[in-house]
Amino acid sequence: MIRLLHPPGRDLSQLAWWPDCVHLLEPVAASHAEEPLAEIEGSPYLRLNGDRLELVDRRFSGGFCLKAEDVARHAKSTSFLCRAAGVIGAEFRVLDMFAGFGVDGLALARHADVTLVEQNPIAFVLLREFADRLGIRADIRLGDGPEELSKAITSAYEVVYLDPMFPMRNKKALPNRGMQHLRALDVSEPFSEAGVTNLIELARGCALDRVVLKRRLRDPQIGKPNFSLKGRTVRFDVYR
Numbered sequence: 198m199i200r201l202l203h204p205p206g207r208d209l210s211q212l213a214w215w216p217d218c219v220h221l222l223e224p225v226a227a228s229h230a231e232e233p234l235a236e237i238e239g240s241p242y243l244r245l246n247g248d249r250l251e252l253v254d255r256r257f258s259g260g261f262c263l264k265a266e267d268v269a270r271h272a273k274s275t276s277f278l279c280r281a282a283g284v285i286g287a288e289f290r291v292l293d294m295f296a297g298f299g300v301d302g303l304a305l306a307r308h309a310d311v312t313l314v315e316q317n318p319i320a321f322v323l324l325r326e327f328a329d330r331l332g333i334r335a336d337i338r339l340g341d342g343p344e345e346l347s348k349a350i351t352s353a354y355e356v357v358y359l360d361p362m363f364p365m366r367n368k369k370a371l372p373n374r375g376m377q378h379l380r381a382l383d384v385s386e387p388f389s390e391a392g393v394t395n396l397i398e399l400a401r402g403c404a405l406d407r408v409v410l411k412r413r414l415r416d417p418q419i420g421k422p423n424f425s426l427k428g429r430t431v432r433f434d435v436y437r
């Protein structure tokens with residue numbers, strides 16, 4: 198169970214995301230109403246700060262909260278993400294198999310019907326709360342992305358979006374704060390190139406229009422993407 202520190206007297210059942218997450222959470226009331234930011238010992242936990250959820254992980258200083266502007270930036274119709282996924286002006290259904298905190302998946306959900314799958318329960322709860330806070334409708338599931346894909350009927354999605362965890366390459370160049378948190382929470386092995394090759398094949402069997410793979414800018418290509426869009430630090434390889 199994930200501990201959720203909340204101000205005393207707070208009625209959690211009023212939170213829109215509560216019913217989807219209640220089975221994962223162990224609420225802990227802070228001792229004073231004035232001290233909703235108090236800390237509790239041990240493994241990473243969540244705390245309710247006003248209406249926002251924060252992640253508290255002792256390996257990092259301070260609480261971490263997802264920011265609307267990150268999604269807004271990626272949701273612009275001119276963004277590399279939206280252009281790579283082809284969601285502008287199309288009625289696409291997208292499966293985001295490795296949703297993380299949903300910065301990418303929720304940005305796409307501004308334009309398309311998106312199903313987001315995340316395996317880590319803490320990331321799932323934060324993502325679920327974040328989607329409500331932004332007023333974004335999306336189908337958010339706690340589960341295994343590849344399993345979800347193999348269950349999907351062939352015609353269920355136009356786009357399958359892949360952003361799996363890759364092994365750290367340059368240990369000196371730290372990824373952004375959200376990605377550092379995701380890395381710290383994720384206990385699974387990062388995907389190997391061979392593993393991602395299999396994922397692309399699996400995804401191609403399901404996606405009606407395209408598979409989009411997010412990679413670091415200088416990572417080698419896997420197979421032969423039809424085209425790539427390059428940002429400052431990442432690249433989107435598109436397989437059709």
Ligand SMILES: C[S@@+](CC[C@H](N)C(=O)[O-])C[C@H]1O[C@@H](n2cnc3c(N)ncnc32)[C@H](O)[C@@H]1O
Nearest residue numbers: 295296297298299300301315316317341342360
């Ligand atoms: C690189 S992050 C994705 C970041 C995401 N695109 C975003 O915008 O926040 C990869 C995520 O995949 C999740 N993950 C790893 N294996 C998974 C699996 N088999 N099924 C679903 N999610 C998985 C990890 O917990 C991590 O949150």
